[in-house]
Amino acid sequence: MILAVLEQSDGSLKKISAELAAAARRAQALLGADGVALLLIGADPAAVDAAMALDCDLCLTVQGEAFATYAAEAWAAAVVQAAKEVSAPLVLLGSTSFGRDLAPRVAGIMQAGLLADLGDLTVEDGRLVAERSVYSGKVIAKVASLSDVTVATVRPNAFSPAGAGTSPSQRRELEVAVDPATVHCRVREVRRQAATRPELTEASVVVAGGRGLKDPENFHLVEELADLLGAAVGTTRATVDAGWRPHSEQIGQTGKNIAPALYINVGISGAVQHISGVLGSRTIVSINRDAEAPIFKISDYGLVGDALEILPHLIDEVRRLG
Amino acid sequence: MQVVVLVKQVADTAARIKLADGKQDIDRQSASLIVNPYDEMAVEEALRIKEKHGATVCVVTLGEAKAEEALRTALAMGADEAARVTAPASDPLTVAKALAQAVRELGADIVIAGRSAADDEQGQVGAMVATELGWPHVTEVTKLELSGDAGVAEREVEGGVEVLDFSLPVVVTAQEGLNTPRYASLPGIMKAKRKEIRQIAVDGAALGQPVLETRSLELPPARAQGKILSGLEPAAAAKELVRILHEEAKLI
Ligand SMILES: Cc1cc2nc3c(=O)[nH]c(=O)nc-3n(C[C@H](O)[C@H](O)[C@H](O)COP(=O)(O)OP(=O)(O)OC[C@H]3O[C@@H](n4cnc5c(N)ncnc54)[C@H](O)[C@@H]3O)c2cc1C
Numbered sequence: 001m002i003l004a005v006l007e008q009s010d011g012s013l014k015k016i017s018a019e020l021a022a023a024a025r026r027a028q029a030l031l032g033a034d035g036v037a038l039l040l041i042g043a044d045p046a047a048v049d050a051a052m053a054l055d056c057d058l059c060l061t062v063q064g065e066a067f068a069t070y071a072a073e074a075w076a077a078a079v080v081q082a083a084k085e086v087s088a089p090l091v092l093l094g095s096t097s098f099g100r101d102l103a104p105r106v107a108g109i110m111q112a113g114l115l116a117d118l119g120d121l122t123v124e125d126g127r128l129v130a131e132r133s134v135y136s137g138k139v140i141a142k143v144a145s146l147s148d149v150t151v152a153t154v155r156p157n158a159f160s161p162a163g164a165g166t167s168p169s170q171r172r173e174l175e176v177a178v179d180p181a182t183v184h185c186r187v188r189e190v191r192r193q194a195a196t197r198p199e200l201t202e203a204s205v206v207v208a209g210g211r212g213l214k215d216p217e218n219f220h221l222v223e224e225l226a227d228l229l230g231a232a233v234g235t236t237r238a239t240v241d242a243g244w245r246p247h248s249e250q251i252g253q254t255g256k257n258i259a260p261a262l263y264i265n266v267g268i269s270g271a272v273q274h275i276s277g278v279l280g281s282r283t284i285v286s287i288n289r290d291a292e293a294p295i296f297k298i299s300d301y302g303l304v305g306d307a308l309e310i311l312p313h314l315i316d317e318v319r320r321l322g
Numbered sequence: 323m324q325v326v327v328l329v330k331q332v333a334d335t336a337a338r339i340k341l342a343d344g345k346q347d348i349d350r351q352s353a354s355l356i357v358n359p360y361d362e363m364a365v366e367e368a369l370r371i372k373e374k375h376g377a378t379v380c381v382v383t384l385g386e387a388k389a390e391e392a393l394r395t396a397l398a399m400g401a402d403e404a405a406r407v408t409a410p411a412s413d414p415l416t417v418a419k420a421l422a423q424a425v426r427e428l429g430a431d432i433v434i435a436g437r438s439a440a441d442d443e444q445g446q447v448g449a450m451v452a453t454e455l456g457w458p459h460v461t462e463v464t465k466l467e468l469s470g471d472a473g474v475a476e477r478e479v480e481g482g483v484e485v486l487d488f489s490l491p492v493v494v495t496a497q498e499g500l501n502t503p504r505y506a507s508l509p510g511i512m513k514a515k516r517k518e519i520r521q522i523a524v525d526g527a528a529l530g531q532p533v534l535e536t537r538s539l540e541l542p543p544a545r546a547q548g549k550i551l552s553g554l555e556p557a558a559a560a561k562e563l564v565r566i567l568h569e570e571a572k573l574i
């Protein structure tokens with residue numbers, strides 16, 4: 001079976017989990033595998049119910065003190081055991097802060113090829129092959145996994161979330177024995193930021209502002225537009241370096257990769273390091289007063305003009321839509 | 323304390339990237355080569371550990387002779403020692419095994435790598451080195467504090483910050499926000515030129531078969547020319563954009 005490692009937060013499944021279930025179904029068809037198994041580690045009962053309701057054949061759960069908080073060594077052991085239990089040819093994780101930390105450890109233990117940060121999956125002469133964006137999006141590499149078991153991290157927003165299954169899935173509790181003496185690193189706490197907006201990497205609309213906004217005060221315009229659209233707020237390294245915005249909002253090579261349906265940016269020049277993080281966006285709308293700004297080369301729609309003059313009107317127009 | 327920093331020489335993606343004939347690799351001759359930006363942060367963090375706790379900082383690269391330039395840059399920043407690993411390694415797993423072998427030979431209490439290499443953008447090698455050594459790892463670290471044989475690391479996660487406790491030895495990977503790398507000083511550059519670079523050869527038999535293969539590289543298809551509106555009054559421009567997004571593209 002294809003194995004997908006789900007993610008949860010505060011008792012509910014994260015959006016990536018349903019996307020992973022959908023990716024697993026697709027991989028099942030590609031590989032002719034005999035089903036989809038979802039794995040929940042240290043799960044809250046509510047999250048288990050939500051996972052059982054997803055389109056899958058088997059829901060594996062792992063409980064116990066060793067899994068109370070994230071600890072890569074213990075969690076990797078659980079994933080490896082689950083993969084063996086269902087004879088998984090492919091183990092899927094999210095290309096999220098969690099998946100990026102755990103996947104290479106799982107792949108290392110299993111001596112498996114890790115296809116990182118992929119948006120889709122194909123099979124060529126019996127091998128799993130992924131197209132990956134490399135060199136800051138300037139090159140696309142076709143990478144094949146040569147091992148019997150493959151591990152892959154799936155980009156958020158690349159697959160439409162799976163809906164409910166047609167037949168009820170089974171649940172099985174896995175006993176994973178972890179000697180506490182072999183766990184040398186563990187999450188002590190997670191400091192949550194009060195989330196008033198969707199997460200940047202998960203959002204289906206992102207509004208970002210750059211140094212062209214001139215003053216950190218002017219970001220209230222970006223925030224207002226974002227809130228009207230139910231969007232996440234993003235920015236560039238230039239404003240982060242200037243101390244205008246937090247690094248958690250930075251999009252690009254040294255920040256986050258986004259893949260929304262709509263990416264609206266204002267006062268952003270479009271440096272390669274920024275662009276590499278936004279190429280997954282379906283539609284890109286840019287507002288810049290310089291008609292020659294490189295951002296327009298990748299924009300589906302562009303407005304040449306002063307962002308500080310246009311934004312208030314834009315906010316009014318969007319508000320009028322209701 | 324012994325700190326090993328893994329540094330990779332990569333093509334500067336701000337410059338032009340050309341593909342080599344055969345499309346298996348980029349044209350390295352025309353590429354401008356730099357130290358992977360995250361690895362500079364890794365070097366900086368090692369130097370701060372040295373300044374605070376006292377340590378020997380050894381920088382290690384796996385690559386061709388030209389990659390020694392990256393080691394010299396790190397030496398000029400203030401690293402004490404450097405080693406170049408040669409091995410028939412091609413994918414993240416075999417590279418990690420070869421680097422882990424070098425770490426065993428050099429000895430280390432902490433290994434610092436970059437979160438990912440700006441060329442292949444795999445983000446795998448650091449955690450794989452840890453797995454190979456049987457050590458814990460923390461990736462994408464934005465804050466690191468050591469005390470005795472333990473430490474605390476912070477990493478950004480979706481919607482918050484994760485705080486982790488670990489014991490040494492450990493592998494951590496540097497994420498933007500950890501620090502701002504220093505520039506090499508002129509005396510540092512002079513001194514770095516004379517430093518000896520240790521050579522470590524790792525035998526192919528110790529690495530096993532690669533598990534990933536790059537089949538081909540392509541330049542991405544150009545995005546279709548978008549619709550650019552200019553010369554409109556701000557109010558008219560905003561109105562037209564919202565009309566397009568609402569009625570034509572049906573995105574809002
Ligand atoms: C190793 C490395 C990694 C990097 N990583 C990242 C990264 O992850 N993310 C990232 O974003 N950057 C990154 N950068 C920085 C990147 O190269 C650019 O410097 C940065 O993206 C520029 O930010 P900006 O567009 O906000 O500012 P600028 O480049 O200064 O652009 C401002 C734009 O605003 C326009 N403008 C000015 N006034 C107005 C107005 N009134 N109305 C409308 N438009 C206006 C200007 O025409 C200009 O195009 C990295 C750089 C390096 C070297």
Ligand SMILES: Nc1ncnc2c1ncn2[C@@H]1O[C@H](COP(=O)(O)O)[C@@H](O)[C@H]1O
Nearest residue numbers: 328329384435436438439444445446447
């Ligand atoms: N050939 C190499 N030599 C030294 N360090 C490397 C090499 N390849 C990768 N690394 C280290 O591993 C990190 C992640 O690389 P990657 O997994 O290829 O994205 C880099 O930032 C380096 O610290």
